[in-house]
Amino acid sequence: MAGASTQSRFTRIRATDSFRLVLGLVVLMFVYAGLMPNDPWTESLGLLLLGVVLAIALLTSGLTETYAHAASIAMIVATLGAIAPLVNGGDATRAEAGILAAILSVATAVVIAIGVARQDEIDAQSVRGAICIYLLIGLIFIFIYVAVAAIQSAPFFAQPGAETRQLFLYFSFVTLATLGYGDYTPVGEAGRLLAVSEALLGQIYLVTIVAVLVSRMGSKRAR
Numbered sequence: 642m643a644g645a646s647t648q649s650r651f652t653r654i655r656a657t658d659s660f661r662l663v664l665g666l667v668v669l670m671f672v673y674a675g676l677m678p679n680d681p682w683t684e685s686l687g688l689l690l691l692g693v694v695l696a697i698a699l700l701t702s703g704l705t706e707t708y709a710h711a712a713s714i715a716m717i718v719a720t721l722g723a724i725a726p727l728v729n730g731g732d733a734t735r736a737e738a739g740i741l742a743a744i745l746s747v748a749t750a751v752v753i754a755i756g757v758a759r760q761d762e763i764d765a766q767s768v769r770g771a772i773c774i775y776l777l778i779g780l781i782f783i784f785i786y787v788a789v790a791a792i793q794s795a796p797f798f799a800q801p802g803a804e805t806r807q808l809f810l811y812f813s814f815v816t817l818a819t820l821g822y823g824d825y826t827p828v829g830e831a832g833r834l835l836a837v838s839e840a841l842l843g844q845i846y847l848v849t850i851v852a853v854l855v856s857r858m859g860s861k862r863a864r
Contacts (some may be wrong), residue, residue, distance in 0.1 A: 655689075661769055661860075662701065684726040691719060691742055753777075786809040789829075820841065
């Protein structure tokens with residue numbers, strides 16, 4: 642009876658509109674990164690949440706059977722990585738946490754992309770999956786910026802002030818959307834290269850993947 646209940650729960654998660662749950666979790670990660678203080682415990686909890694998002698994305702995309710071992714390894718790594726900021730502080734640990742968070746986010750984006758590609762038709766779920774990936778791109782660069790700032794000896798930005806996760810979130814999504822406010826600019830070559838890469842990736846993604854999905858869904862409804 643318990644097994645049937647669990648299977649039924651999994652079936653509901655994998656329902657047609659289940660990317661809505663993944664999108665909600667990704668938005669939650671965005672809010673979490675923007676509002677939570679820059680403390681070791683928030684970095685640890687953030688890694689655990691990213692592991693959960695990856696697991697739900699695997700389940701939603703129907704890839705849990707194919708990549709069951711990989712999912713288990715990812716959860717173990719996320720759990721172990723979450724312990725490190727609580728045990729060890731400093732820039733090295735912050736850099737490691739940022740790299741691990743970026744890897745988990747990349748894995749989630751890839752899983753969602755596979756899930757969208759496996760669908761027989763373009764529908765609202767496909768668009769939700771595409772939006773998830775777009776938001777994940779912004780999150781990925783946040784974690785990379787955090788890691789680079791922790792690794793390099795010089796400040797990341799030319800402007801003075803504390804370089805918090807909230808500031809990197811602001812800079813990442815302003816860059817991703819190519820708004821070009823210019824109030825914060827990277828001072829090092831690594832930061833500049835990353836910023837240009839994010840801007841190009843964001844624009845290419847919007848004018849290709851998302852635009853094609855929306856147009857095909859609109860054509861389907863017109864017919």
